[in-house]
Every structure is written in structure tokens, then in C-alpha cells.
Amino acid sequence: MATPRTTRPRLRPARLGVVAVLVVALLSPVRPVARVAPVGAVSAAPDRLADPPPGSPAERVNGRQVLAVSLDGFNVQALARLGRARTPVLHRLLRQGAATRNARTQVELTVTLPNHTSMVTGRRIDADAGGHGVDWNGHRPDATVQRAAGRPTASVFSVVHDATGRTALFATEEKLTLLERSWTHDIDRVVVRQDDDRAVVRAARRDLLRRDRSFTFVHLGLLDETGHEHGWLSRPYLRAVTRMDRLLGSLLRGAGSDRRLADLVVVLTADHGGAAGEHHHDDPLRRANHRVPFVLWGRGVRRGDLYRMNPAYADPGRGRPGFGGTQPVRNGDLANVATDLLGLGPVPGSRWNKHQRLRWR
Ligand SMILES: [Zn+2]
Numbered sequence: 001m002a003t004p005r006t007t008r009p010r011l012r013p014a015r016l017g018v019v020a021v022l023v024v025a026l027l028s029p030v031r032p033v034a035r036v037a038p039v040g041a042v043s044a045a046p047d048r049l050a051d052p053p054p055g056s057p058a059e060r061v062n063g064r065q066v067l068a069v070s071l072d073g074f075n076v077q078a079l080a081r082l083g084r085a086r087t088p089v090l091h092r093l094l095r096q097g098a099a100t101r102n103a104r105t106q107v108e109l110t111v112t113l114p115n116h117t118s119m120v121t122g123r124r125i126d127a128d129a130g131g132h133g134v135d136w137n138g139h140r141p142d143a144t145v146q147r148a149a150g151r152p153t154a155s156v157f158s159v160v161h162d163a164t165g166r167t168a169l170f171a172t173e174e175k176l177t178l179l180e181r182s183w184t185h186d187i188d189r190v191v192v193r194q195d196d197d198r199a200v201v202r203a204a205r206r207d208l209l210r211r212d213r214s215f216t217f218v219h220l221g222l223l224d225e226t227g228h229e230h231g232w233l234s235r236p237y238l239r240a241v242t243r244m245d246r247l248l249g250s251l252l253r254g255a256g257s258d259r260r261l262a263d264l265v266v267v268l269t270a271d272h273g274g275a276a277g278e279h280h281h282d283d284p285l286r287r288a289n290h291r292v293p294f295v296l297w298g299r300g301v302r303r304g305d306l307y308r309m310n311p312a313y314a315d316p317g318r319g320r321p322g323f324g325g326t327q328p329v330r331n332g333d334l335a336n337v338a339t340d341l342l343g344l345g346p347v348p349g350s351r352w353n354k355h356q357r358l359r360w361r
Contacts, residue, residue: 061165061214062343065264068217068334069251070119071244072112072173073224073281075232075273076101076293078241087245089252093268097297098360100306102315103329105272107322110281110289111137113175115271115331116219117145120155120179122335122350124323130351139175145182153182154348156215156335161186163344165214170204172197172221179217188213197222201247208251209260214342218251220244224274227281232274232288256299265298265341269331290320294329296337296360312357333358 079101084091093099106118108125117134118125127133133148145153157167157179168189169179180190189207193199197220204218222240230236255261274281275288284290294306306329307315314326321328332352339346340356347354 059163059344061160061163063263064341064343065208065213065261066215066338066341067208067251067264067266068119068215068338069248069266069268070116070217070219070331071223071268071270072219072221073227073232073272073274074241074244074270074292075223075227075237075275075288076270076291077276077288078233078238081233082238082241086242089245089249090241093248093266093295093297094293096303097266097295098301098304098306098309099293099295099297100315100329101291101293102307102317103269103292103294103331103333104316104321105270105284105290105292105331107320108284109135109137110272110284110286112173112224112271113137113178116176117178118330118332118352119269119271119334120157120217121145121153122156122332122347122352122354123149123153124332124351130349134178137175139173140178143178143181145178151349154350155179155183155186156338156347157183157186157217159339159344159347160215160342161188163214163342165342166211167215167217168204168207168211168213169217169219170200170207171217171219172200173219176219195221195225197244197247201251205251205253208264209258215338220247222247224281227274228279231277231279232281233276263299265296265301267334267337267341268295268297269293269334271331285320287318287320292331294331294333300361302361306358306360309359310357327352329358 079087079090106115106125114125114134117132121132124131125135127149132145160167166188169187170191172195174194180187191203222244226237226240255264270292272281273288273291275286281289313329316328330352336346336350336353336356337358346356
């Protein structure tokens with residue numbers, strides 16, 4: 001389970017800087033040279049979304065670096081309990097960014113894999129309603145999103161990669177290799193370290209400094225793990241939030257000042273929360289499970305409340321909106337916030353924020 005899984009940047013004939021990338025990669029002492037091919041990786045290829053039809057304008061990413069961070073099982077109430085002194089980084093992101101503590105998960109399920117698949121595809125879950133169909137939450141080594149959906153399914157990875165951007169995925173859960181298998185050719189680097197948030201943060205940090213990624217997705221599982229073991233908002237959980245805050249601090253050190261990170265924009269959310277004292281988070285009807293934060297932070301992002309900036313969205317208050325009516329900000333908005341930040345059109349087939357209306361300036 002703990003086997004490191006690493007891919008190096010793949011080479012595309014048309015890409016500039018290929019030689020430099022190759023040399024750096026080969027010289028790097030920290031990166032295994034051999035790529036471990038995931039089970040089922042090859043079978044995902046035929047399911048990929050076809051290239052755009054001839055004649056459609058070729059899109060190119062702008063110079064931004066989008067860093068998406070998902071804090072698995074993050075109940076934002078922990079921040080009020082801990083205060084600014086013990087969670088300075090998360091407080092800073094919320095204070096300086098375009099942010100809300102009252103976004104929502106997916107409607108159907110409040111578990112990890114379905115919600116992460118929504119974050120990267122911008123789709124709802126139910127495949128019969130145009131969703132991605134990933135309605136399970138375990139590690140299925142042969143599964144792909146395309147097979148679950150029963151149709152070609154694009155993601156932020158495929159849109160960015162088709163627009164000549166480089167992408168990476170860092171995660172602390174083996175089951176998230178589902179994304180790697182589903183977009184084999186679109187994710188240039190994958191690092192999975194089971195339950196090792198520190199190693200994942202370190203790897204992501206190094207990668208952010210050394211590569212000019214357009215889109216990086218970082219999944220950190222410590223809070224979920226601690227919640228399952230000790231209960232959400234328990235003392236160990238709150239300690240874990242403090243630890244997570246420090247990890248985020250090391251991940252983001254120099255953002256905005258270091259010239260290598262000058263164009264970094266962070267998009268932070270969660271797949272689900274968890275109710276105080278509970279050891280599970282499966283009930284989508286419970287607010288503690290379906291309430292998550294959604295934060296944009298970085299150059300070009302205005303400070304303020306996301307709902308105040310976005311009359312097209314509605315703060316759900318204590319409610320749990322369904323699919324009809326004005327929507328709350330959702331974790332599934334992430335995909336098209338990222339494409340928008342990078343100057344690209346929406347992910348084909350997406351539902352959340354498909355008109356890229358969510359504003360942050
Ligand atoms: Zn969990």
C-alpha cells in the first residue's frame with residue numbers, strides 16, 4: 001500500500017524545453033528514474049476524450065500556476081476552535097483570499113473518491129444524470145472514470161494538458177490513482193504516498209519550485225484519517241488541523257514573493273467534513289458532512305467573501321440545496337475555476353461553474 005508511485009514528465013515532440021526537462025529529471029537525485037505503471041493504465045487510453053475537431057481554435061494556457069489543495073475531511077469549525085494563533089496559514093488564506101467557509105460538497109455523496117472526481121471533472125456524481133459515475137470510495141485498481149461514466153469524460157487535467165500546460169497530482173491515498181488511470185496521458189507527474197502528508201507536501205513543494213506546472217492537485221488525508229480514528233473535532237483532530245496548517249505553510253512558503261511562485265494561485269477546498277464526535281461522514285444530509293470551505297488566494301485574487309462577490313451564487317445558510325435553483329459554491333466548482341484561471345474554456349461535459357461565472361476579483 002505504501003509503495004511510492006511516481007511518474008516523470010512525459011515528452012511531447014512539439015514541446016519546447018524538452019531537453020532541459022529531461023536533463024533535470026535525470027540529474028535529480030530525489031526522483032526514481034523508472035516509472036511504475038499503474039495497473040490498468042493502458043486500458044484507460046482508448047476511453048480518452050477525442051482531440052478537438054479540426055478548425056476549432058487551439059487554446060493555450062496563460063502563465064499562471066494553479067495549485068488545487070483538497071484537505072480530506074476538513075471541518076472548518078476547527079478554525080474557530082483553534083483561533084488564528086494555532087492556524088495562522090489557513091486563517092491567512094481565508095482572510096486575504098476570495099473565500100467562504102460555507103461551500104457545499106456534492107449533493108449525492110459526502111465521501112472522498114466521488115467528491116474528488118467531481119472536483120477535477122466539474123460533474124455531479126450520478127452517471128444517469130450526466131455525472132461521472134464514481135459512486136464508490138475504495139481502491140479499485142482496474143476502474144477508470146470513463147468506464148464509471150459510460151462515456152468519454154474530460155477533466156481539468158485533460159483540458160490543461162491539451163492546451164500545452166503541464167500537470168501533476170500528489171495524493172496520500174492509493175484510491176486516487178483512479179485519476180491517474182483515467183487521464184494517463186494528461187497528468188505529467190503522479191506521486192502517491194499512502195498516509196504520508198509530510199512526504200506529499202515535500203514532493204509537491206519541490207515540484208512547484210522546479211517545474212512550471214500550470215495545474216497541480218494536492219490531496220492531503222491527515223484530517224480524515226484522524227477523524228476516523230479519534231472523532232471529528234476531537235483533541236487529536238484539532239491537533240491534526242494545527243499540523244496541517246504548518247504543512248500548508250511549508251507548501252506555500254514564498255508564494256507571491258519567490259519569483260518561481262509569483263504567479264501561483266491557490267484553490268483550497270475539501271471533499272467533505274465530519275460531525276463532532278463522529279467517526280464517519282457518510283450521511284450527506286448532515287451539515288457537518290456537506291459543508292466545506294472554498295478559497296482562492298494569490299496574485300490577482302481580491303480579498304472578500306465569495307458570496308458577496310458572486311450574486312449568481314447563493315449562500316446556502318444552514319441549508320442543503322439540491323440541483324435546482326441558485327447554487328451555492330461547491331467543491332465541484334474547482335475544475336472550472338482552474339480552467340478559468342488558466343485562460344481556458346470549461347471542461348467539456350462539466351456542470352458546476354460551466355459558464356465560468358464564479359468571480360474572484
Ligand atoms: Zn473518510
